[in-house]
Amino acid sequence: MTNRSGKVYLVGAGPGDPGLMTVKGKTLLECADVVVYDALISPPILAMINPAAEQINAGKRRGRHSLIQAEITALLIEKVQSHAIVVRLKGGDPFMFGRGGEEMEDLIQAGVPVEVVPGITSGIAAPAYADIPLTHRAYSSSVTFVTGHESVGKYRPAINWQAIAQGSETIVIYMGIHNLAHIIDQLCAAGLTAATPIALVRWGTRPEQETLIGTLETILEQVATSGFDAPAIAVIGNVVNWQKTLANR
Ligand SMILES: C[S@@+](CC[C@H](N)C(=O)[O-])C[C@H]1O[C@@H](n2cnc3c(N)ncnc32)[C@H](O)[C@@H]1O
Incomplete structure (x- = not known):
């Protein structure tokens, strides 16, 4: 690329609570020339x-794409030619199921200087705000972060739910709500019991946070009767029970 004058910063906005934005990310937002942001970014962060700054909503929601990935990358490349600080603001952490790696690769290939600024991922923050520790010496020594909505076939084989069920005491699932019945079937076939605790945390860390606690046997019914919907993080494992010990505090 020729005549470039700036740099693109892939900034993690965290999971919604503005207090969880990093100091580095906030400083970049305050002096940005252009900000291209995703749909799940909370208003206090915006x-x-x-x-x-020029503010561009590149928001992508399930079944409703504002800009496709190639258009976002092209936009960043265009903007960085005439602006010093171009922020690509992404929910949570850019490298946790955020396509940050793909965007960074495309920018590097185009000769654009790029830096990532990590954010607090929803897979850690949402359970924490629901009083669920992902590890605990009495309940879990291992945790797996996995997507419930994967791109299978073109790049890689399907998720090995059996290995995850057998190898990890806590399972944290992003984008899993619409595929929950299939995921539960896979985990039970791999040996998890129907009584295994599960928590679903919607809009974690935001004032509108909702949490459903149940078991692999009950949770689908709970989702259906409550109208619970995405975006949410699912946490599976005995750490979910620890939350009950705090219920009366
Ligand atoms: C495309 S992924 C992006 C994840 C993001 N990069 C991160 O680190 O949190 C979107 C999924 O993250 C989860 N998610 C993001 N923000 C959330 C929030 N505030 N509360 C609960 N889940 C959230 C949901 O599972 C949602 O479907």
């Missing part, structure tokens, strides 16, 4: 953006 309020941190330099009022003089």
Whole structure:
């Protein structure tokens, strides 16, 4: 690329609570020239953006794509040619199921200087705000982060749910709500009992947070009767029971 003048920062916005935005990320928002942001970014985080900056909503929601990935990358490449600080603001952490790796690769290939600024991922923060520790010396010594909505076939084989069920005491699932019945079937076939605890945390860390606690046997019915919906993190394992010990505090 020729005549470039700036740099693209892939910034993690964290899971919603503005207090969980990193100092580095906030400073970049305050002095950005252009900010290209995703759909799940909470309003208090957007309020941190330099009022003089150009703000572009590249929001992608299930079944409703504002900009496709190639268009976002092309936009970043265009903007960085005439602006010093271009922020690509992504929910949670850019490298946790956020396509940050793909965007960074495309920018590097285009000769664009790029830096990643990690954010607090929803897979850690949402359970924490629901009083669920992902590890605990009495309940779990291992944790797996996995997507419930994978791109299978073109790049890699399907998720090995059997290995995850047998090898990890806590399972944290992103984007799993719409595929929950299939995931539960796979985990039970791999040996998890129907009584295994599960928590679903929607809009974790935001004022509107909702949490459903159940078991692999009960949770689908609970989702159906409560109308619970995405975006949510699912946590499976005995650590979910620890939350009950705090219920009366
Ligand atoms: C495309 S992934 C992006 C994950 C993001 N990069 C991160 O680190 O949190 C979107 C999924 O993250 C989860 N998610 C993001 N924000 C959330 C929140 N505030 N509460 C619960 N789950 C959230 C949901 O599972 C959602 O479907």
